[in-house]
Amino acid sequence: MFNAPISRRKFLAGIASTTTSGYLSPLLTATPLSQGSREKPYSMDLSRSKHATLRTVPLDAVTINGGFWGERVTASRQAAIPEIYAQEVENGRIFNFQRLKGADHSTISSDLPSLRAGADSEIYKWLEAVGWSLTSANPALQAQARQITQDVIGAQESTGYVDTYWIGDRVAKRMLPETQISGHEVYCMGHLIQAGIAMYRTSGDRTLLDTGLRFIDAYILAGFGPEADKKPLISGHPGPEMALVELYRETSDPKYLNLAEYLLHGDSRLPIRPDQAVYNFAGVPFTGRTVMEGHAVRATYACGGAADYAIETGDPAYMKALDVLWQDMAERQMYVTGAVGARIKGEAFGGDYELNDQGSYCESCANIGVVLWAQRMLALTGEARFADVMERALYNGVNSGMALDGLSFNYRNPLLYIPGIDPKVRRPFWHTNCCPPNLAHVFASLQGFFYSTSKDGVHVHLYNDSEFNWKLEGGTPLRITQNTSYPWKGVVDLTFGPGASTEFTLFLRIPHWSATSTATVNGAAVELTKPGEYLAICRTWSAGDKVRLTFDMNPRLIVAKQQVEATRRRVAVQRGPLIYCMEAIDQPSALSLDQFALKIDADTAKSLSVRSHPELLGGTVTISAPGVLYSGKNADPGDSLYSTMASEAQAPQPVTLQLIP
């Protein structure tokens, strides 16, 4: 499985040549890369992963054709990516690199407002988003990406180190133990590698990836690691673990996989305080963890990296820890939107069942962390529960992160937002602008979440108008067309395209929320599995075969476990995968949303009525619900702040409420 790595001697020789020449050595660019990956743009390449139950398909194997996700992907590619670029330029993030070209990093001024620890990752995430969307992007965008790549190279030191923040008087603090914990150097390196992989796999251009390889090979691996003659390394912000495993997948060099495991394990030579081990979700052995805690992005990203490691190694200690942690998140700490991170303080997971609505943090990046982790758990196990959470988070907690027009973004995605009291949630740019390019990266690679293959056949996880054009693991080409108005309507038609007739199993995800579903093959009913499992249809499939799935699209009232204090006496309204919400503007004349309540009793679910609006936002479905208006009678500005409720005038009145997706 493991290709022979470059020998350490040869590797060090390369380093020596870079440091003495003071310039980047071409030797280092000789790291062998997978040609297979380049030919097939996998966002996550599991084609050689030993312990993957399901294997991802390349991004160009699936085409999203409009519909719900088509509009989102288009908005992201056509509006968000250029807007993020403009904001990053305006906020000096690209200049941060440019100013370092030819400069002495140790004497250049570090007193520039655009400099922020970790900010380089914004550029790398943007490059990754550009990478995954290159095929449909414009030449101007490609030129911008090439220019930024040159800017990054220009800012890279001869040692391989590149970080625009740790310059000038901060050079002395580079990679010190305390800097590793909070300085984001290795975190940025991870995103540089991810961006480099995206660029390489989608264009064949390895320039950016080589920049990342110089950082990791010449600087990190040469100076840091578990060996006695190296300094200890800690993952101050998990994320590089996923990048390192992907780099291992790309290069087949186990040193990257080993480094990922070393980061996940922690190094006792670099003891961190217990509160840091919680907040950073690093520094102590991952396999000893049982609780999702601390900074929600760090925690979910660490789990994503650990799942990647398990996919490659099958390490049972990792498998067990991942299962326990997933249960802890999904059954005790996840919002109904698939979002995580209840606490504003520390942007952190709360305790068990701590799922407050107004104060919730639910950072877009944390919700993306849930999706990335779910995608990896799904690949590892093939279990539909991970796809269910992936769908829940994509349609709700992640989707809410980008405005419909793709021009503004949520950092927080709280479940309740009160204008004038809560801080603004949607902006074109955030001081820490991690979420916008991260959202763009997810939308750019969204088609990669739709299908998997396994030794038994092909698995369909997500539904949207789309074309699948790939092959079975045995090599037989396979084309499937999805025709559907999902998530607005519950019917999904899958049609097999031209190709060899062959026997295999088609695994169709029956979402956990669809209480009553039906399936037909060429018009004949198929016995259904339970919701929340894959319906497995094994037969010889031929061109023209048609499968029709019909899901239960009745609006449902969702209750949380009673242990969740914040949702007691409350319900969520869900239809299909979408959680619905109320906005004040849609309700009968009222000062504010808080004047309304859904009338909750045994008949409420039956009273919810659905209405299609084909004219709205490309076809939206709204829901009307029986509700109660708490009278505005006492809103006369002359009244006193507190008054006794008069029976008739101020008692609640019945009204009809409007809910939107």
Next chain:
Amino acid sequence: MFNAPISRRKFLAGIASTTTSGYLSPLLTATPLSQGSREKPYSMDLSRSKHATLRTVPLDAVTINGGFWGERVTASRQAAIPEIYAQEVENGRIFNFQRLKGADHSTISSDLPSLRAGADSEIYKWLEAVGWSLTSANPALQAQARQITQDVIGAQESTGYVDTYWIGDRVAKRMLPETQISGHEVYCMGHLIQAGIAMYRTSGDRTLLDTGLRFIDAYILAGFGPEADKKPLISGHPGPEMALVELYRETSDPKYLNLAEYLLHGDSRLPIRPDQAVYNFAGVPFTGRTVMEGHAVRATYACGGAADYAIETGDPAYMKALDVLWQDMAERQMYVTGAVGARIKGEAFGGDYELNDQGSYCESCANIGVVLWAQRMLALTGEARFADVMERALYNGVNSGMALDGLSFNYRNPLLYIPGIDPKVRRPFWHTNCCPPNLAHVFASLQGFFYSTSKDGVHVHLYNDSEFNWKLEGGTPLRITQNTSYPWKGVVDLTFGPGASTEFTLFLRIPHWSATSTATVNGAAVELTKPGEYLAICRTWSAGDKVRLTFDMNPRLIVAKQQVEATRRRVAVQRGPLIYCMEAIDQPSALSLDQFALKIDADTAKSLSVRSHPELLGGTVTISAPGVLYSGKNADPGDSLYSTMASEAQAPQPVTLQLIP
């Protein structure tokens, strides 16, 4: 009105003698004090205040005889005062003074965990509480107070300065502009003066007051003030303004009144940032303020000081600002408990109608600030609306600050407290231990809030079993006995005791919450005034005359203005002056309070039923209310976090809820 002050020349001569001798000069103790005050222990002496509509009565003119307040006052005197002393000893606050005796303040170590800016005020507040309760206190307590007084004197420098925090390496920072803003030196001095006045007025012992006079005369007034040859002074934490006006009332020396006004006005030579002017509620002219904002204790204490200034001067600019600010607080920023300070961040007032329940700060000291300000506004104007707020805050927001046993205290008084999620609210000692001794000081002087006199007669503000034994402003002695089970029952009997028959007006406060009240004089009905006003009964009153008041004790549902987002769809339950609450332990078997809701409709108010529990806590009244239990059906730990609500099993069930005061 103003007595002749000590001449500046003579005053400075006194200072010179202290500084040259290096010890405290007896000359400075010659400041003439009012003999009248000493003979009559006024907590606030308005007997000579030109612009007081109502005049306070001395503390020994009213005796509280058991009942609701009797128990609280007893717990405070017998349990809280000794407990606070023990905690202050244990936490080194008294040692902070003792260690300075004979020490060189500029070289003694400032690195001691017990040292905290402002902590000296905890000791001064405790001394003030001891002072106001001396008559009923024990000799051991008196001895403790005398000993602490000696400790304070031992820590006072020859310059008059005394502050245990600003020592050692911090000496150089004393009274610098930035230290004035956050260092609490002048704040502590104010509390030293208040404690000294309390000691002097209740025991005739002027030792502690002279210590305060040395600080203010020799140190503050000699070096700071508006004059060009002095440094500017700012009230970093308002509070000293009330102390200075009271010192003016005690000494009749206008320099203290002028200093109070100077602090309220601010000094443009010491410009403070706009955010500091908000947070500190100081540094810019008080008369230009229109909004209650910033740190809630600072803001309410500043208003208390401004009201004191207005009581002495009648300054129309102050009267107007006070009216605007009171309206802003009482009609837009006050909780139904009379508490203020919605925000944890900055312990601050929120915006208009920002009255969240769970996150509310409502510091005990801020609620005390409301009471002290209300007491002064009542004296200034004679208007019942101030007494209504005073009662609301005393019975609820202040009363909740001390446990029934007097041994633990609230710093915050949030309206919703969720165990396990919210930080603990009740402790025997707080790192900043301002609230416990402040609560003890209020309970020690509580009888001073009950009655006032005016040129027309006598005013009754609060109701509790008690004896009033004082005189009309004309000099005629007057005794009134109150017999009542208020606030548990609505009947109050007032009986006139032996004394000369004389014509005057008895003003009886009809609480704003009593929709239907009755009053009789010797059994004959009297025509009632509106709720929220004083019922004025002018006649010749003689010994044995009886007045019976009967208030409306039906439980009421209180609604807030619809502008208050946090209380929409919500009601408070109030009976008499008491706001009721629900505790989980009193409800039908349930995991938590949040599973219950009051059923709010046109009939709810009529369905509230009241039950007396003479055996509980000396006679408590509880309320039963129709409510709804949101089923615990989904509480099975094996269930998933989110599930679809099944109509029958999980629909809300009717239950009866129990509410307690």
